[in-house]
Amino acid sequence: MNDESYTAASSAHSYKVIKPNRRKSKTTNKIDCDLSYDDSYHHYISKLNKTYSNIEKEVFDQLLGELKEFVIRHKSVYDIAKSSSFRYTPCAVVSMSANINNLSSFSDLLIDQIEEITSLQLVVTSDDVRSIPDFVKLVQDCILDYLGIDRVEFPYSFYSVTAKFFNEKIHPKLPMVVIFKDFDCISQTLLSDLFMLMHENLEKMPVILICCQSSDIVALNMRLPSKATNNLKVENFSCRPTKDFFYLLLDDISFSTETSFKLGPKVLKHLINVYKLWDTSLSGAFRRVKLCVFEHFYNKKYAKLCCAPDEIDSTVSTLTDDELNSIRDLDSIQRRNFPKESKIAKSQLKKELRNFLDHLEDIYSELKFYHLLKESLFYWKKLTFIEDTWIPFLDSEKLSDGNDFHAICDRFCGLDSEAIISLMDNLSRHIDSVESTVFASLKKHYKDFETKTQDDQQDNHENEINPNGFRSRLRSQNGIVSSPYDKKISRTQLRSYIASQQKPKVVRKFQKWKDEFLDLLREEIDKISNPLHLPYNEIFFFNDIGQFEQLSMPTTRHDTLFALENPEKVFICKCCQSLNRLSPDISIIYSIYCDLYRVANLKKCYDTFKEFVSQHETRVSPRKRAKKDATKCDEKGLLARFISAIGDLEYLGLIRAHPRKVDHIERLVWPLNDHTRKDHDSDEQISKVLKDIKL
Structure with missing residues (x-):
């Protein structure tokens, strides 16, 4: 496959990034509400x-500190102004990972950090x-804006003149910091020329490069030729993962004391699944949380009571009769005697x-x-x-019916006294720092632990017949106490084992204390009532997953x-309107x-495909067309590109x-929504045709 032709065909496409002029406009994640x-x-x-x-x-605090230190360190090198100071161009390659959608806010925060120690950004x-x-x-x-003068015409658009x-x-000792937002979307040839041009004029205009990319899968020296990277002094940086901050955002929403709005278990699980499987950016999670808030408050009169805890009394006093009726219609209080008189009801x-x-x-x-108990028992x-x-x-x-509690019991039973x-x-x-009645009861039971669990002198017959090893334990559990190499068991051995199992076992004090501890733990945690089963839970908890799931989940087939x-709409590329x-x-x-039938010849x-890709551009002059004909893709390169696209x-x-x-393929997907217009067949006719298609 011809890599150069493939790169040239796809290098002009990139995803949408906000314009860098931060003085004119700033992006924000704030929502404009109409309620x-x-x-x-x-x-x-x-x-x-x-x-x-x-x-x-x-999220960016640690990374911003490291980049600021990087800029200060190389600025001090430029301050020396020796010939060795301009041998290499400092370049910081930043891997943004899942934070690639937050580049606008990151560049603004970075400029605020380095604005005083650099000349231009x-x-x-x-x-x-x-x-x-x-x-x-x-x-x-950027230079004219920094100097505060009107636009003047430079003699030539040359970098050396600039x-x-x-x-x-x-x-001249204050360097200019150049931040490439989407470094991995810029043409490799253009980057190579820019890096060499900057290095040639480094003494006149010192530069510090900060290149932001989505991932660090391909190293810089593998992407660019050696003539461009030999003069770079590269240092790699990476942003912190967003997982911890995502859970921090959910914790603040679910357990904040300033507001009373909470997320239900269905919504929380959906948010976590979407974050893990689809969108790992904080901005995407934040938009979905705001959608939850909108769905909870929109067109629900009783949601007015979902306010700050110290404002509930004043909010209840201002309720109208319609709002009180909406509270009476809640499912959680249908079986309760809610007063009809407004004063008593309030x-x-x-x-x-x-x-x-x-x-x-x-x-x-x-x-x-x-x-905390689970973390202490399962510390790994x-x-x-x-x-x-x-x-x-x-x-x-x-809570005691869940698998977590059974795992806690099994783990606790295996602990020794130490x-x-x-x-x-x-x-x-x-x-x-936490007042817990469960821990208070367990601590009371733990008092005088050593005296309560002091065992009598007795032989531990169980340890003698259960030596270490999986096979030995398995044989002993099935009543086989003879050697594992014995092929048969005598009736006397079997009769003695059955008789030993029918005898009452001696319960040790230590095991009895463990059972009482777990019974007390089960009894105390069962006293914790689920808030979703209490009256008025609809006012504070948003657990309606139906409409929210449709709005937040991607329509995979349609989007693909x-x-x-x-x-051109996905890449936001102005040069590819068609x-x-x-x-x-x-x-x-x-x-x-899209023009194929059910079965097509490859x-x-x-x-x-070959005819479409090999066609000439109409605006190209004959001289340039002759040069392109000499360097056009060969037959093997076109075939490799075709096979790769078919595989995709x-x-x-x-x-x-x-x-x-062998040389044919079957089509599996048809855009059915295109046939619902009046000038096409009806859905019934289409369904009859599709019945003959075996998928």
Whole structure:
């Protein structure tokens, strides 16, 4: 396969990135709400925006500190102004990973950190720079903007002239920082020319490069030729993973004391699954959380009570008759005698809502102890409170019926006395700040532990007949006490074993204490009532997964077909308004695929692909056309590109190999929504045709 032709065909495409002029506009994640009648919604959205901004700063805090130190270190090298200072161009390659969608906020935060120690800060994207003159013009605009003078015409759009102007008008020891937002989307040839041009004029205009890319799978020296990377001093940086911050965002939503809005178990599990399997960015998770808030408050009069805990009394006092009727219609209070008189109803409502929120606080303290107990017993596992404790609790009738509690019992029964003493000391050390009635009861039972579990002198017959080893334990459990090499068991041995099993066993004090401890733990945690089974839970908990799941989950088939049919809308590429020879190969194959019948000949598809890719551009002059003909792709390169694109369609499930004809394929997907218009056949006629198709 011809790699150069494939790169040239796909290098012009990139994803959408916000323009770098941060002084004109700034991107924001804040939501504009139209629910003017609901102050609780406005209050919670403002609080949520503040939470997200704080978490976003924490995500990039460590990386920003490392990059600031990188800039300061190389600025001090430029301050020396020796010939050795300009031998290499400092370059920081930053792997953003899942945070690639947060590049706008990251560049703004980075500029705020290094603005005082550098002269200019230039943010470059693949949409702005398609050639060297485009980059030179951006540098010139940045210099003139820094000097505060009007636009003047430079003699030539040369980088050397611009560097000389920089040396004369700006302090030459203050370097210019160039931030490439989508470094991996810029043409490799353009990057090579830019890096060599910057190094040639490094003494006139010192530069520090910060290149942001989506992943670090391909190293820089593998992407660019050696002539471009030999003069670079590369240091690699990476952003912190967003998993911990994602759970921190969910914890703040679910357990914040400033607001009373909570997420139900179905919604929480859906948010976690979407984060793990589809979108691992914080911005995407934040948008879905805001969608939950909107769905909870929109067109629900009783949601007005989902406000700050200290504002419940004043909010209840302002309820109208319609809002009281909406509360009476809640499913959780259908069997309760809710007063019809408004004054009595409001006074009762204030009391019960306060009790509900106080009960939530008690639940949090008890579950925090329960989670700490699990972490202490299973210390080798990385457990999260919201996923491993909070969601199972909301999903269960009783917490003791879950698999987690049975695992705790099995693990606790295998502990010796020293391990139990260490466990209780660890719990006492970490639980002092939390008031837990469960721990208070267990601590009372633990009092005088050593005297209560002191065993009598007796032989441990069980340990003698159960030596170590899986096969030995298995044989002893089945009543086989003879040697594992004995093929037969005598009747006397079998009769003696059955008689020993019928004798009453002596219960040791230590085992009895363990059983009492676990029984007490089961009894105490069963007293924790599930808030979703309490009255008025619909006011505070959003657990309606139906509409939210439809709006938040991707329509995979529709999005895939739309991306294949309209690559210019996905890449946001202005030069590709229609399908042409420079479009991605898979999009060209898909356009051919849409005209196929159920069975198609691969040879005909390849001929169509070859004719489409090899066609000349109408605006190219004959001289340039002759040069392109000399360097056009050979037959093997076109065949390799065709096979690769066909393999991608097969991987997406659009085609499959014909069961009998080797050189034919079968089409599996039809865009049915295109046939619902009046000038096409009806759905019934289409369904009759599709019945003959064996998928």
